[in-house]
Amino acid sequence: MEHADAGPAARGLCFRCFGQWCNLTGFWFLGLCNNFAYVVMLSAAHDILKRQESNNSTASATVSLAVDVGGGNSSNSSIYDCNPVSTGAVLLADILPTLVIKVCAPFFVHYLPYGVRVVFCVAMATASFLLVSFSSAVWMSILGVIFASISAGLGELSFLALSVFFNRNVLEGWGSGTGAAGVAGALLYSVLIQAGLSPRNTLLIMLVVPLLMLVSYFGLLVPVSPFPQWRREEAAAPNSEERQQLMDGSEEEEEENSAPETRISGALSLTEKLHIVRGLVKFVLPLGLVYFAEYFINQGLMELLFFPNFSLSHAEQYRWYQVLYQVGVLASRSSLRCVKIRKIWILSLLQVVNAVILLVAVAYQFLPNAWFVFAVILYEGLLGGAAYVNTFYFISKETEDRHREFAMAAASVGDSVGIAVAALTAFPAHRYFCSL
Template sequence: MKHCGEFTEKKKQLKLQKPRSVGSWSVARHFAFSMEQTDAGVDLHPSNGCCTHWRSCTGFWLLGLCNNFAYVVMLSAAHDILKKQESENGTASTTFTLSVDFHGRNSSNSSRYDCNPISTAAVLLADILPTLIIKICAPFVIHKLPYGIRVLLCAVMAATSFLLVSFSSAVWMSILGVIFASFSSGLGELSFLSLTVFFTRDVLQGWGSGTGAAGVAGSFLYSGLTQIGLSPQTTLLIMLVVPVTMLISYFFLLVPPPSLPQWKSRNYVAVSSEDRRRLVDGSEDEEQDKSTPEDRSAGPLTFTEQLYVIKGLLKFVIPLGVVYFAEYFINQGLMELLYFPNFYLSHAEQYRWYQTLYQFGVLVSRSSLCCLKIRKLCALSLLQVVNAVLLLFAVRYQFLCSAWVVFPIVFYEGLLGGAAYVNTFYFISKETEDRQREFAMAAASVGDSLGIALAGLSAFPVHRYFCNL
């Protein structure tokens, strides 16, 4: 680690440095602060540390994993708890019962598609609507809440969700637990995406990869622990380590810059392109400093300015929403119907493998930002729509001969969805003006949730139509 610990040499170099322009107050202030911290013998500002770069990327990977983990686990866990409550109370299945009987065919339906008239979209809507609400409302006011308090709220809500579902004695408690997980995920996503503007753009790759890993890790860990004999209640209590890991990652692993509003509301000096580049040596040399004095002007964005930013974001948000609409239309409206009776796997096992391969596709593409960047987001939208149309016709006319044909299609579906997510936020971060960037990252996060919610609503009539055939 060549950079680490060379305080004397760095001090000499800093004494030779001068602000690049007489009129640039932010650069001069950054220069003075760096001198101050070096003289004190403590380099609090992550200027050149490769250790800091590693900690930031790892920290955002863990934050992405922990933020989406409760959201992923809640569907399976809530189903198990509800199932237990139903057997204890002798009640009929609720609207939140998953559509596949894990021991064989669905005896309640005589359709050739072997499906339940109640689509899994019912579960999806219960899980996504709170997230959608907070993503629509929060970007306009969330800047008043310091990041440290936001992270604490996310961790507390995630822990509350695990505890509620684990100790639930009634259906409404399990549903409330799912809602808490959804609020935690929504607040966390828009907060951590906004937080990336205080670091180099490399952390977006860590965040995207972590969120992709949450889908695989969450499903495998929950299934694995219950498979070895642990009860859902005990498994969920073990999961309490996840919000604790989130707090450790944020407060102890990340090295925040001094401009980050940790516990107090920020003073609204925009994070400039120059400040971002100073965080890590060699970060994206091809970019030019396009910031202007106006970009760095103090004061929060007005409501009119926020609407102007949202208008500019439509070229990103609409393709992202279309990708997720098509993606979750497949997952919640069609995937259960892609059943092959003569295949060696049962209906439940086929469905699980579809979901697993889809999650692996998401993980691979959300981790691909270092290798491949795709600016043509509309092309990803078009390809995902083609996917949805293909599988819709496959369900209707049943021309696919085996689940082996569906497996690569759903993996490819995950690749498209993950690529759309990470590239959308990468190019928003790159192309948005400094003063608008933090709001833009938070506001754009509504795109995927809106697409998922609309997909859930659209899946109801389509699923019901096929189940009645």
């Protein structure tokens, strides 16, 4: 009898482990696909807009927003080799739709089933690739970038909210996948262009990525209710003794490897949501500060960190800055299983120190070569990625069950606010240095 019971128990454990790996893999691909169009679209739009500029000189004023940062500015008499308009202009155009969605959507998006949201995100990403591929006017390319931004913004808040209905380790998959999107998107686009494909054909090939998002959501994830936040079960919520065991540090590993507990929940009132938002400030502010310093470096300073006597050209230096940054992000967003950092404010301060060091380096040009900048940029990416995954891990861990889904969606606004403020700050910084 004892042996007869062991078989089903072992099979059940095997099935549960297989389901956990499916969910982890599914969230990894969802993170990759969600951020892929967002990463690729700016590079592609630059190429398309430059082609349109050569065909239509009347569009030159608008196209100047998207001039390749790798090239010098022959019309600029500044001691810095910089473009007339800060690259923050392009970043601002790309981040604003995402910011608007993240601010507004958590208050009403729960009326839409997750499957509908996924299909909408896929449609937006597909439309962005098609619009930029077949663009015949500047406004079409800009609209394509906006569609990619909408897809990424809605997808991020939706998948972060959805993660609360799975084991918490799916956040590891999501974080690693979003980090991989930066490296894979930039690398794949560059490789295909270098291989001789046109930007149009390259983007058409990348239409497989939105399809992969559909497969990941509907094919890999263990199904949940279309409205899981409204799911009600007969089972009671964990009692105080059980909850204490879950909170006990000695039980942390068991908690993370077990199935998520049953949640008894209903739609939150506006008052409850505002109360949750106030409680998220301690998470959102440090995350926003990390991303402010990070993108002030990327969009306000990185272009100005040019070493004319170095073995690499300005374009090559900038390209390596971007690659090393994305590698750092990928590494740290994949590190949640190895290390967890509760005090996000420490990462914020370290990132601000990076920004100050590089700002002083731009102002006084005391660095001998690009190697120091390479190291700082890699370190910058590590800090940013670590702040992202740890913020959402501890929100998921410390927020009470009924509030967790809304909290995860609402907190996603933190990085977008930081990026938007950084883009605005990059304008005067860029103007000042380029006027010298």
